[in-house]
Amino acid sequence: MKKTVLVTGGAGYIGSHTSVELLEAGFDVVIADNLSNAEMTAVEGVRKITGVDVPFEKIDCNDLPQFETLFSKYKFDAAIHFAAYKAVGESVSEPLKYYANNLGSFINLLSLMQKHGGGTVVFSSSATVYSQPDVLPATEQTPRKPANSPYGNTKQMAEDILRDSIAAYPGLRGIALRYFNPIGAHPSALIGELPKGVPSNLVPFITQTAAGIRECLNVFGDDYNTPDGSCLRDYIDIVDLAKAHVVAVNRMLEGKNKANYEIFNVGTGRPVSVLELIRTFEKVNHVKVNHRITERRPGDVEAVWADTTLANTELGWKAERSLEDTLRSAWAWEKHLRGIA
Secondary structure: OOOEEEEEOOOOHHHHHHHHHHHHOOOEEEEEEOOOOOOHHHHHHHHHHHOOOOOEEEOOOOOHHHHHHHHHHOOOOEEEEOOOOOOHHHHHHOHHHHHHHHHHHHHHHHHHHHHOOOEEEEEEEEHHHHOOOOOOOEOOOOOOOOOOOHHHHHHHHHHHHHHHHHHHOOOEEEEEEEEOEEEOOOOOOOOOOOOOOOOOOHHHHHHHHHOOOOOOEEEEOOOOOOOOOOOEEOEEEHHHHHHHHHHHHHHHHOOOOOOOEEEEEEOOOOOEEHHHHHHHHHHHHOOOOOEEEEOOOOOOOOEOOEOOHHHHHHHOOOOOOOHHHHHHHHHHHHHHHHOOO
8 A cells, every 4th residue: 555745845846856756656745835936847847757646735823723634635655845945045034934944844744643553754954053073074972063054953953853853752753864964957958946035055056147137146255174165065965865765754754764763864975166067068068157156144054064974875875966067057057048049
């Protein structure tokens, strides 16, 4: 019998790609999203790619009575929680908005899972919990440092809420996946990253600049203690990241988890600088990205990348797509959006 997975925030960037991978792995999926930072085109893209008329429920996960209607309508074996605000800068200027939404929605999900018989939860966490590690690469045992933003703090707090809830309520199991920097798009170019307004992530800014929508890309600092002076990050292909969620759900449903609460880093283990990313994008796509060096941006971490040993050996997952292929997919998605030949 097929298992059913609830994907909150499933119309978003990571949620839509994960929904595709879940469906292709044989799961039934229910996408829930309030569309505050997503478009129905993503759900339509999921349906086109998979050929499955995946159910979509327009639900605000912060509205507990409304959210609970889903649990009356469907029986969920697992849930993956993506429903959260994610703009670091906005979280600094509007912290209460972020604490209310990101924590409230997750508490509601755990409450409903526990009330309706328990189950398996995968939480969308982040490498921001490490801030600037004293030792690189970051392992799952790397100490969490005080967050640089309310957004980062909501990730740390939600991890703690998940851990404590699992300890208190029999039947709940959970995995927190700490993402590094998701980039790229589905190879079909039918779904990808769709920022509203000015992008807060690097690759959409690169693609929009290459497409002529943005005049110039700012590189914030070239005087860091890195090989070319720009910040180092671990850029993970969005499809590889989505597949990690499928593996995590299967691990718990099949009873292979070593503990009821586990944490895994999801990255490539390879640091790439901002300038290297731009140069690689230009090379593989044969386009120019107008960019300039500006002052450092407050709050930016100099370097962070993953030690993925635990995910590779224990979870049985590994990043597979090359940086070049990922950047080709990002440009194909941008051209699809803009109708560029």
